[in-house]
Amino acid sequence: MAPDPDxxxxxxxxxxxxxxxxxxxxxxxxxxxxNSGDDSGGDDTAQPTEAATSSAQETTESTEQSSQLSTDTxxxxxxxxxxxxxxTGASYWNSNPEPGxxxxxxxxxxxxxDTDMRLADYFATQYGWxxxxxxxxxxxxxxxxxxxxxxxxxGVMEERIDIGDASSTAEAELAGSDVSDEELDNFVDHVVGxxxxxxxxxxxxxxxxxxxxxIEELRKIYKQEITNWSELGGPDExxxxxxxxxxxxxxxxxxxxxxxxxxxxxxxxxxYGKNQQLQQAVATADNAIAYIALAFVQPDGQVPPxxxxxxxxxxxxxxxxxxxxxxxxxxxxxxxxxxxxxxxxAFINFLLSDFGQEFFVEANNYFALPPERLETQREMVxxxxxx
Amino acid sequence: MASRIAERFEHYRSRNxxxxxxxxxxxxxxxxxxxxxxxxxxxxxxxxxxxxxxxTVVGWVRYQATIARGLTFVMTVATVAVLGLIVAFLVVRAxxxxxxxxxxxxxxxxxxxxxxxxxxxxxxxxxxxxxxxTTAIATAVAAPVGIAGALYISEIAxxxxxxxxxxxxxxxxxIPSITYGFIGFVIVNRFFYEEFQTSTIGNYFTVGAMxxxxxxxxxxxxxxxxxSTVPEAMKSGALAxxxxxxxxxxxxxxxxxxxxxSAAVLLGVGRAMGETMAATVMIPHTKGFADPVYDVFGxxxxxxxxxxxxxxxxxxxxHIEGLFxxxxxxxxxxxxxxxxxxxxxxxxxxxxxxxR
Numbered sequence: 001m002a003p004d005p006d007x008x009x010x011x012x013x014x015x016x017x018x019x020x021x022x023x024x025x026x027x028x029x030x031x032x033x034x035n036s037g038d039d040s041g042g043d044d045t046a047q048p049t050e051a052a053t054s055s056a057q058e059t060t061e062s063t064e065q066s067s068q069l070s071t072d073t074x075x076x077x078x079x080x081x082x083x084x085x086x087x088t089g090a091s092y093w094n095s096n097p098e099p100g101x102x103x104x105x106x107x108x109x110x111x112x113x114d115t116d117m118r119l120a121d122y123f124a125t126q127y128g129w130x131x132x133x134x135x136x137x138x139x140x141x142x143x144x145x146x147x148x149x150x151x152x153x154x155g156v157m158e159e160r161i162d163i164g165d166a167s168s169t170a171e172a173e174l175a176g177s178d179v180s181d182e183e184l185d186n187f188v189d190h191v192v193g194x195x196x197x198x199x200x201x202x203x204x205x206x207x208x209x210x211x212x213x214x215i216e217e218l219r220k221i222y223k224q225e226i227t228n229w230s231e232l233g234g235p236d237e238x239x240x241x242x243x244x245x246x247x248x249x250x251x252x253x254x255x256x257x258x259x260x261x262x263x264x265x266x267x268x269x270x271x272y273g274k275n276q277q278l279q280q281a282v283a284t285a286d287n288a289i290a291y292i293a294l295a296f297v298q299p300d301g302q303v304p305p306x307x308x309x310x311x312x313x314x315x316x317x318x319x320x321x322x323x324x325x326x327x328x329x330x331x332x333x334x335x336x337x338x339x340x341x342x343x344x345x346a347f348i349n350f351l352l353s354d355f356g357q358e359f360f361v362e363a364n365n366y367f368a369l370p371p372e373r374l375e376t377q378r379e380m381v382x383x384x385x386x387x
Numbered sequence: 388m389a390s391r392i393a394e395r396f397e398h399y400r401s402r403n404x405x406x407x408x409x410x411x412x413x414x415x416x417x418x419x420x421x422x423x424x425x426x427x428x429x430x431x432x433x434x435x436x437x438x439x440x441x442x443t444v445v446g447w448v449r450y451q452a453t454i455a456r457g458l459t460f461v462m463t464v465a466t467v468a469v470l471g472l473i474v475a476f477l478v479v480r481a482x483x484x485x486x487x488x489x490x491x492x493x494x495x496x497x498x499x500x501x502x503x504x505x506x507x508x509x510x511x512x513x514x515x516x517x518x519x520x521t522t523a524i525a526t527a528v529a530a531p532v533g534i535a536g537a538l539y540i541s542e543i544a545x546x547x548x549x550x551x552x553x554x555x556x557x558x559x560x561x562i563p564s565i566t567y568g569f570i571g572f573v574i575v576n577r578f579f580y581e582e583f584q585t586s587t588i589g590n591y592f593t594v595g596a597m598x599x600x601x602x603x604x605x606x607x608x609x610x611x612x613x614x615s616t617v618p619e620a621m622k623s624g625a626l627a628x629x630x631x632x633x634x635x636x637x638x639x640x641x642x643x644x645x646x647x648x649s650a651a652v653l654l655g656v657g658r659a660m661g662e663t664m665a666a667t668v669m670i671p672h673t674k675g676f677a678d679p680v681y682d683v684f685g686x687x688x689x690x691x692x693x694x695x696x697x698x699x700x701x702x703x704x705x706h707i708e709g710l711f712x713x714x715x716x717x718x719x720x721x722x723x724x725x726x727x728x729x730x731x732x733x734x735x736x737x738x739x740x741x742x743r
Binding site for chain 2: 147149174265268269
């Protein structure tokens with residue numbers, strides 16, 4: 001089965017082929033370079049058609065002429081814990097639904113805000129942008145990426161991104177690096193929601209009667225001072241203490257809030273990088289204890305929550321995990337760098353609105369900010385600051 | 388020296404058109420410019436890249452021989468440069484960490500061991516021990532199985548069997564490592580936890596066994612190559628004096644191919660040592676020393692690769708420099724293994740190379 005050289009060369013000359021592919025390659029590169037100005041990647045919700053894109057550009061130009069407000073894409077990156085909030089917010093914003101769209105912008109909400117504008121239009125006009133009036137064409141686009149708290153905080157500091165998502169404070173994330181206090185002061189902290197991680201145990205342990213533990217016991221478990229469930233009124237089984245990766249926001253928050261120091265050393269028996277793996281491990285094991293994101297708790301399944309007692313107060317799943325005193329509750333931050341730009345303020349205000357708190361925070365199993373804190377946070381980004 | 392280079396350059400020049408040489412030089416320079424701009428994260432990187440592609444096409448059409456020769460040279464330089472740049476980058480990023488701890492980072496055994504911070508001492512020793520332990524277990528699992536398989540394929544199996552089995556084994560090398568990791572996490576780890584009551588879900592033994600299985604295809608195919616280079620004349624000679632097939636294998640084939648087979652094992656072990664994904668999914672990620680050190684079922688478990696994969700995403704400051712230091716140590720360990728394997732292989736070739 002030797003190839004037939006004559007037939008091949010009849011079909012296409014090799015030189016022609018090379019020339020053609022080379023030209024195509026250059027054309028492709030040229031196409032890239034002309035596109036590199038507007039960053040529209042990383043958005044998976046709104047897929048505008050060609051027509052929509054071109055009209056978007058026209059609208060953009062006219063808005064720029066009229067008010068000189070930035071219409072660059074607003075970018076964010078960071079914690080996987082904050083990601084659901086920021087990303088859901090961004091996709092609602094980018095799709096710019098009309099009032100009465102029951103999935104995205106129900107009529108009750110439009111009535112509550114007393115508007116007939118589209119969702120992103122309504123919130124952006126408060127900050128001076130003009131409404132576009134079109135689906136999938138917000139006044140400016142928002143793109144949120146997913147990495148880690150530390151990456152988000154650094155990205156904001158190096159001004160690679162506009163908003164840095166973090167599930168612990170920038171101070172704790174940067175502990176041990178070269179950042180001076182003056183530089184830390186440049187971070188502007190916006191809290192958009194609250195997370196409260198319950199303590200979970202293997203089903204066998206809860207069934208055997210361990211329904212709550214004290215915080216001292218929790219500390220001792222993670223320092224390997226208590227190693228058997230019988231010391232806590234459970235069965236005579238070793239304790240398998242599960243933790244998260246060193247340096248991750250969840251781990252840092254646990255160190256700060258439970259152990260009292262971001263640099264404290266704990267020695268869990270096993271660490272996992274993801275909530276999913278942690279959930280699987282707790283379900284597999286019959287002697288495990290772990291702290292896990294709310295969405296992964298199975299109250300009646302293999303990953304049941306137990307109560308945590310602190311100074312006589314019992315914190316229980318479904319009751320009071322969002323309260324400020326609960327040590328595994330933590331603020332979810334959106335950091336900005338050196339003040340908050342008008343664009344950043346418009347988006348953060350969107351997350352802080354009653355609509356945002358219900359659709360982005362509570363819908364993702366986090367706790368909305370209590371009214372008093374919500375008020376303080378909203379004042380920081382109020383539209384009146386930008387007039 | 389300088390005059391010789393000048394002379395060679397003159398020779399080269401006399402054999403090529405000046406225009407072609409200028410074109411080649413500009414092509415190479417645009418590649419260098421592309422690298423410099425890329426390093427500075429400039430958005431203009433695309434300009435020299437485009438000019439490189441354009442000039443290559445123009446050169447290919449007009450001065451094909453010169454450009455082809457020049458391009459193959461440039462590509463080789465680029466490949467070697469990538470290795471050099473990786474090493475330089477690793478060392479530069481790890482330098483502050485070594486500056487703080489010196490070589491003590493490699494053997495310190497007192498607490499605190501981890502994680503690297505400017506004010507407290509730390510150590511890579513638990514991870515180095517972890518890498519050695521898992522690699523040793525992987526070798527213990529993979530070497531006997533791999534050599535037996537290679538011997539069967541090379542000496543015993545019929546041609547038909549060989550034609551089916553050998554590509555099959557090589558196909559194993561193409562299975563993504565996360566697949567092995569998933570099987571290890573869901574089946575192997577759980578089996579040991581439930582049936583043998585190990586204290587954690589996953590330990591050095593399960594990880595070592597799994598990466599040993601992953602090293603099998605390398606060992607089988609390289610060892611099989613080594614066994615088949617043993618000259619037929621040697622085997623026929625042995626058979627002629629009346630030995631059985633097994634006696635020939637045992638006393639002639641295996642000893643003659645010994646260096647090649649050990650090279651196969653070392654290459655496989657090198658792969659096992661650098662294996663990351665499967666191990667990261669399976670290992671408990673706790674740093675410390677098992678007591679005694681051969682307690683491979685105990686609770687501690689972390690290797691150089693897994694610590695980098697597990698913590699790299701979140702690390703900042705000295706922490707990430709410490710992880711780069713782990714990378715340097717791992718690089719050196721794998722380098723020593725693979726150089727040894729290649730030296731052995733070269734020796735093997737010069738000894739029996741004539742039979743190909």
